[in-house]
Amino acid sequence: MKRREFLSAAAASAYQASDKKIRLAVVGGGFGATFHWHEHPNCVVTAVTDLYAERRKRLRDQYKCDNVYESFEDLLKKRNDIDAVAVFSGAPDHVKHTKMCMERGLHVCCAVPACFSLEEAEQLRAVKEKTGLRYMMAESSYYRQAAIFARNTYQAGGFGEILYSEVEYYHDFDFEERLNKRPSLYYHPDGSNSWRQGMPPMHYPTHSLGFVVGVTGERIATVSCLGIEERAKAARLKSNPYKNALFNEVALLRTSKGHMVRHNECRQIAASEMERAQWYGTKGSLLMAKPGIHGDIWQDRYGKPRPAEAPKYWQSDLLPPAMRHDSGHGGSAVFICAEFINALIGSREPAVHVYDALAMTVPGIIAHQSALKNGELMKVPGFDRG
Numbered sequence: 171m172k173r174r175e176f177l178s179a180a181a182a183s184a185y186q187a188s189d190k191k192i193r194l195a196v197v198g199g200g201f202g203a204t205f206h207w208h209e210h211p212n213c214v215v216t217a218v219t220d221l222y223a224e225r226r227k228r229l230r231d232q233y234k235c236d237n238v239y240e241s242f243e244d245l246l247k248k249r250n251d252i253d254a255v256a257v258f259s260g261a262p263d264h265v266k267h268t269k270m271c272m273e274r275g276l277h278v279c280c281a282v283p284a285c286f287s288l289e290e291a292e293q294l295r296a297v298k299e300k301t302g303l304r305y306m307m308a309e310s311s312y313y314r315q316a317a318i319f320a321r322n323t324y325q326a327g328g329f330g331e332i333l334y335s336e337v338e339y340y341h342d343f344d345f346e347e348r349l350n351k352r353p354s355l356y357y358h359p360d361g362s363n364s365w366r367q368g369m370p371p372m373h374y375p376t377h378s379l380g381f382v383v384g385v386t387g388e389r390i391a392t393v394s395c396l397g398i399e400e401r402a403k404a405a406r407l408k409s410n411p412y413k414n415a416l417f418n419e420v421a422l423l424r425t426s427k428g429h430m431v432r433h434n435e436c437r438q439i440a441a442s443e444m445e446r447a448q449w450y451g452t453k454g455s456l457l458m459a460k461p462g463i464h465g466d467i468w469q470d471r472y473g474k475p476r477p478a479e480a481p482k483y484w485q486s487d488l489l490p491p492a493m494r495h496d497s498g499h500g501g502s503a504v505f506i507c508a509e510f511i512n513a514l515i516g517s518r519e520p521a522v523h524v525y526d527a528l529a530m531t532v533p534g535i536i537a538h539q540s541a542l543k544n545g546e547l548m549k550v551p552g553f554d555r556g
C-alpha cells in the first residue's frame with residue numbers, strides 16, 4: 171500500500187462548497203463545548219444550553235452564540251429557528267433527548283453511547299425510521315487518524331481479511347480525585363454524583379467497537395464477557411444507581427463473518443487514558459500507537475514490523491478550509507462536525523448513522539449481561555434496518 175493510495179481513498183468524499191446553512195442548537199457544555207461547529211461555513215450555532223451557569227458560559231464563548239438557555243426543554247419551547255441539535259448531555263439521557271428532537275423534526279448528532287438498554291435501542295431505531303431524519307453518533311474513534319488509516323487500508327485490500335482485532339478503552343476514574351484536588355468526571359459541577367459513578371464499563375463500549383464496526387463494517391454476533399470486582403471498594407461501589415461492582419470488563423466477541431475480537435473496557439486500573447486497536451489480517455496488520463511508548467506500526471505477512479505513520483487527514487480536502495487543523499481525541503472533533511453538517515447539506519445519511527451507532531453500542535449491553543452470568547456466551551441482537 172502506497173501512501174498516496176491511502177490519501178486518494180480518503181479524498182473520495184471531499185468537502186463540497188455550498189450556500190446552505192444548517193441552524194444548530196448545542197445541548198451540554200462539558201464535552202459538548204469542545205467542538206468546532208462554528209468553523210463550518212454551512213453551520214450557524216443559533217442556541218446553546220446547559221443546566222450549569224459556568225457551562226453555559228463555556229458554550230457561549232466557544233460557539234460565539236448569545237442565545238443561551240437554562241434547559242433544553244426551555245430552548246425547545248422558545249426557538250423555532252433550529253434544523254438540528256448536537257446532543258451532548260449525559261449518557262443516560264441520550265435517547266430521551268434524541269426523541270425530543272426528532273419528534274419536533276430536528277436532525278440529531280448525539281454523543282456516545284447511542285443507548286443504555288435494548289428497549290432504548292428499539293426506541294432510537296423506531297424514531298429515526300418513523301421520522302426519516304438524520305442521526306449521527308459522535309464517535310471519536312471513527313475519526314482518529316489511525317482509524318481512518320485502518321479503514322482506508324481495509325477498503326483498499328491492504329489487510330486482506332481482518333481475522334482478529336484487539337480493541338480497548340482504558341479510563342482510570344478515581345474516587346479520590348476530587349479529594350486530591352484533581353478534576354473528576356465522577357462529579358457534576360455542583361458536587362453531586364455524575365452518571366459515570368458505577369456505570370458498567372461495557373455500557374460505554376463505542377470507543378472500542380468503533381474500531382471494529384467503523385473499519386470493516388462487521389456486526390458482533392456473540393459475546394462472552396468476564397468482569398473484575400473492585401474488591402476493596404465493592405460495598406461503596408455497589409451503592410451506585412446501577413448496583414454495579416464490575417469496574418473492569420473483558421470480552422471475547424465473534425463477528426457475523428466469524429472473525430474474533432478481544433474487547434477490554436477498564437475504569438479502575440493503572441493505565442493512562444487510552445483508546446486503542448490492533449488489527450491482524452491475512453495480508454498485513456496494524457498496531458495503533460501506544461502513547462509515549464511507540465507510534466503506529468505496520469507489519470506485512472512474513473515481513474518485519476515497521477513504523478506506519480497514519481497521514482494527517484485533517485490537512486486534506488475532506489474538511490472545509492477553516493477546519494483543516496488538529497482537534498480533540500486524535501484529530502476527530504473537526505471530522506465529526508464536518509461530517510454531520512456535510513451530510514445534512516448533501517441530503518444523505520452521515521457516517522456512524524443509527525445502525526452503525528447501535529452496532530457499536532448494543533454488544534456492550536449484552537457483554538455486561540454475560541459478565542453478570544460469569545461469561546455465558548450470549549447472542550447479540552441486531553438493530554439494522556428492519
Ligand SMILES: NC(=O)c1ccc[n+]([C@@H]2O[C@H](COP(=O)([O-])OP(=O)(O)OC[C@H]3O[C@@H](n4cnc5c(N)ncnc54)[C@H](O)[C@@H]3O)[C@@H](O)[C@H]2O)c1
Pocket residue numbers: 197198199200201202219220221222225240241242243258259260261263281282283308309310355364365499
Ligand atoms: N470521546 C468521546 O467521544 C467522549 C468524551 C467525553 C464525553 N463523551 C460523551 O459526551 C457526553 C457529555 O459528556 P460530559 O463529560 O460533558 O458529561 P457531563 O455529564 O459532564 O455533561 C453533560 C451536560 O449536559 C447538561 N444537560 C443535561 N440535561 C440537560 C438539559 N435538559 N438541558 C440542558 N443541559 C442539560 C448538563 O448540565 C451537563 O453539563 C456524554 O454522553 C459522554 O458519554 C464522549
